[in-house]
Amino acid sequence: MSQDKPAREPRLVNPRPRTLIDRPSHFCPGCHHGIIHRLVAEAIDYFNVRERAIGVASVGCSVFLYDFMDTDVLEAPHGRASAAATGMRRALPDKVIYTYQGDGDLAAIGTAEIIHTANRGETISVVFVNNTNYGMTGGQMAPTTLLGQKTTTTPYGRDFRRDGYPIRMAEMLATLEGVAFSARGAVNKPANVRRTRELIRRAFEVQLKGIGLGFVEVLSACPTDWGLKPLEAIKRVEEELIPYYPLGIFKDKKEADHL
Amino acid sequence: MKKLIKGNDAIAMAAIEAGCRFYYGYPITPQNDIPEYLAREFPKIGGTFLQAESEIGAINMILGSAAAGKRAMISSSGPGISLMQEGISYMSGSEIPAVIVNIQRSGPGLGGISPSQGDYFQATRGGGHGDYRTPVFAPSSVQEMYDLTFLAFDVADEYRNPVVVLADGMLGQMKEPLDLRHPPQRELPEKTWALTGCAGRKPQLLKSLYLGHRELDKHCWDLWKKYQRIISREIRFEEVETKDADLVVVAFGSAARISKTAVKDARKEGLKVGLFRPISLWPYPEQRLEELAKTAKAFLVVELNTGQMVEDVKMSVGKDKPIHFYGRPPGADALPMPIEILDQIREVYP
Numbered sequence: 342m343s344q345d346k347p348a349r350e351p352r353l354v355n356p357r358p359r360t361l362i363d364r365p366s367h368f369c370p371g372c373h374h375g376i377i378h379r380l381v382a383e384a385i386d387y388f389n390v391r392e393r394a395i396g397v398a399s400v401g402c403s404v405f406l407y408d409f410m411d412t413d414v415l416e417a418p419h420g421r422a423s424a425a426a427t428g429m430r431r432a433l434p435d436k437v438i439y440t441y442q443g444d445g446d447l448a449a450i451g452t453a454e455i456i457h458t459a460n461r462g463e464t465i466s467v468v469f470v471n472n473t474n475y476g477m478t479g480g481q482m483a484p485t486t487l488l489g490q491k492t493t494t495t496p497y498g499r500d501f502r503r504d505g506y507p508i509r510m511a512e513m514l515a516t517l518e519g520v521a522f523s524a525r526g527a528v529n530k531p532a533n534v535r536r537t538r539e540l541i542r543r544a545f546e547v548q549l550k551g552i553g554l555g556f557v558e559v560l561s562a563c564p565t566d567w568g569l570k571p572l573e574a575i576k577r578v579e580e581e582l583i584p585y586y587p588l589g590i591f592k593d594k595k596e597a598d599h600l
Numbered sequence: 601m602k603k604l605i606k607g608n609d610a611i612a613m614a615a616i617e618a619g620c621r622f623y624y625g626y627p628i629t630p631q632n633d634i635p636e637y638l639a640r641e642f643p644k645i646g647g648t649f650l651q652a653e654s655e656i657g658a659i660n661m662i663l664g665s666a667a668a669g670k671r672a673m674i675s676s677s678g679p680g681i682s683l684m685q686e687g688i689s690y691m692s693g694s695e696i697p698a699v700i701v702n703i704q705r706s707g708p709g710l711g712g713i714s715p716s717q718g719d720y721f722q723a724t725r726g727g728g729h730g731d732y733r734t735p736v737f738a739p740s741s742v743q744e745m746y747d748l749t750f751l752a753f754d755v756a757d758e759y760r761n762p763v764v765v766l767a768d769g770m771l772g773q774m775k776e777p778l779d780l781r782h783p784p785q786r787e788l789p790e791k792t793w794a795l796t797g798c799a800g801r802k803p804q805l806l807k808s809l810y811l812g813h814r815e816l817d818k819h820c821w822d823l824w825k826k827y828q829r830i831i832s833r834e835i836r837f838e839e840v841e842t843k844d845a846d847l848v849v850v851a852f853g854s855a856a857r858i859s860k861t862a863v864k865d866a867r868k869e870g871l872k873v874g875l876f877r878p879i880s881l882w883p884y885p886e887q888r889l890e891e892l893a894k895t896a897k898a899f900l901v902v903e904l905n906t907g908q909m910v911e912d913v914k915m916s917v918g919k920d921k922p923i924h925f926y927g928r929p930p931g932a933d934a935l936p937m938p939i940e941i942l943d944q945i946r947e948v949y950p
């Protein structure tokens with residue numbers, strides 16, 4: 342029998358990253374913000390830049406970024422994180438600057454800021470959390486809301502004749518010269534989590550190498566405002582979001598090939 | 601030694617001399633000389649000039665650089681200043697210091713590019729949302745454009761607060777001899793609050809969101825205490841022949857400059873007239889005006905608008921003495937001549 346085998350110490354295969362503060366999250370059950378926070382923390386640890394990193398939080402459910410990331414954090418006005426990050430980048434050329442922004446924040450009110458920050462090729466890393474609605478304010482329509490999706494401000498479903506079409510930021514930003522890396526991931530299953538971990542890492546790497554702006558869009562479940570149970574929400578990411586928002590890398594410059 | 605310098609350039613020169621190395625802005629008349637000057641000079645000294653995609657972008661870039669502990673300045677006019685208000689409110693709430701220059705043009709709306717004082721309310725009453733104040737300094741000469749810019753940086757850093765320099769298109773566009781010696785500068789506390797990465801210390805945070813039980817209440821009262829310190833220490837004004845004045849003209853900036861000539865002319869006619877010129881518009885020199893109300897028989901407020909600062913004069917002087925108002929909301933050639941103000945003085949002279 343196996344009782345003769347020495348008892349193995351239980352060991353965490355994937356321990357908490359140093360940069361992720363050990364405290365209960367305030368996110369709703371089944372929310373993906375927490376997983377994405379962790380992946381950002383892992384990337385910061387991977388490059389060992391926690392003490393050089395400065396986060397710029399956006400306004401949305403992730404506004405409390407500073408409660409979870411053990412780095413300096415600046416709280417920017419709604420939509421303006423990339424502009425504030427620009428000011429930081431210019432003032433602190435040797436630091437590692439990252440923003441963490443929702444889809445209302447980045448793709449609606451902050452569209453001008455992100456496009457021009459990307460176009461200037463600011464060497465920052467942008468983590469863009471697309472949960473197809475405005476989570477914090479109670480689930481209103483975002484530019485990313487899918488056609489037909491019911492939100493509190495599209496109670497009959499999003500209609501393209503009135504509201505236009507869901508916007509694909511990762512593809513759009515990939516067209517800009519200043520963007521070194523643009524990709525989309527999801528965290529609805531372990532394989533996607535692992536893939537997204539690599540994407541976020543790469544978004545930091547292009548910053549550290551000075552190639553340009555690193556952008557990662559992450560499809561994220563918002564069970565509360567979707568009116569779904571956590572498992573149903575995960576299913577929705579797979580069945581409804583990914584078909585419209587394909588996962589993948591849309592741009593990956595290997596070096597700063599400025600024209 | 602004095603040099604003939606344009607008002608807007610004087611501000612840009614002062615910013616450089618005061619150690620500002622970060623400027624973000626968006627073109628708008630009549631302040632374009634400031635970004636153009638810095639676009640030319642900053643690269644030579646390692647400064648950062650960046651033309652932003654909008655004033656919203658620009659104010660948040662300032663927010664970012666200032667949060668990193670750097671001296672940063674932004675300038676604009678009219679519509680551009682309106683777009684910055686959210687950012688100024690956040691900076692006030694997060695206690696991030698910077699200098700905001702408003703070379704006023706006329707409004708509302710697109711208004712016009714002629715000099716105006718129509719942004720007095722916006723500048724002195726906060727302008728953006730929430731319970732905050734920003735010190736406002738109003739130059740009335742090219743020399744003061746220079747000197748008050750130095751002061752604005754010091755006051756901003758001392759109190760960790762955005763500070764407004766409120767000038768206008770006339771002051772910005774005119775040339776005067778400028779003494780380039782630095783005004784006295786203050787000993788300032790180290791910016792230990794700046795976000796520079798957490799090497800060797802605990803991570804820091806700059807924020808304006810307070811959701812905990814009575815947290816915001818405390819934050820607002822803490823800010824209030826700071827504002828009280830500013831009120832007790834940063835009031836500035838100029839007086840011309842007010843001692844025996846029966847009529848005190850109250851005006852700031854360009855209006856004060858024009859009024860000064862009118863007051864001197866009135867004196868030549870034997871009228872006992874003086875000029876009271878607030879330099880800090882917030883904090884407002886209300887106490888001194890209150891004192892003047894004991895000796896003066898009447899007041900005449902002159903502004904390049906339909907009556908904004910006059911409300912502060914009324915609050916300071918009270919109801920016992922008549923307060924007259926002469927307003928010249930601007931238009932292409934609407935700046936009043938000294939003779940027109942002199943006519944007003946004659947008319948209301950007690």
Ligand SMILES: Cc1ncc(C[n+]2csc(CCOP(=O)(O)OP(=O)(O)O)c2C)c(N)n1
Nearest residue numbers: 400401402419443444445446474475476477
């Ligand atoms: C100027 C301004 N307008 C509106 C708001 C209100 N507001 C707070 S969060 C938010 C939307 C957040 O949605 P998103 O960026 O998608 O983040 P999520 O909560 O979904 O993660 C809005 C509209 C605000 N704070 N500031």
Ligand code: SF4
Nearest residue numbers: 368369372402476563
């Ligand atoms: S509302 Fe949605 S995005 Fe916000 S915490 Fe809850 S599940 Fe997450």
Ligand SMILES: [Mg+2]
Nearest residue numbers: 443444474476
């Ligand atoms: Mg969202």
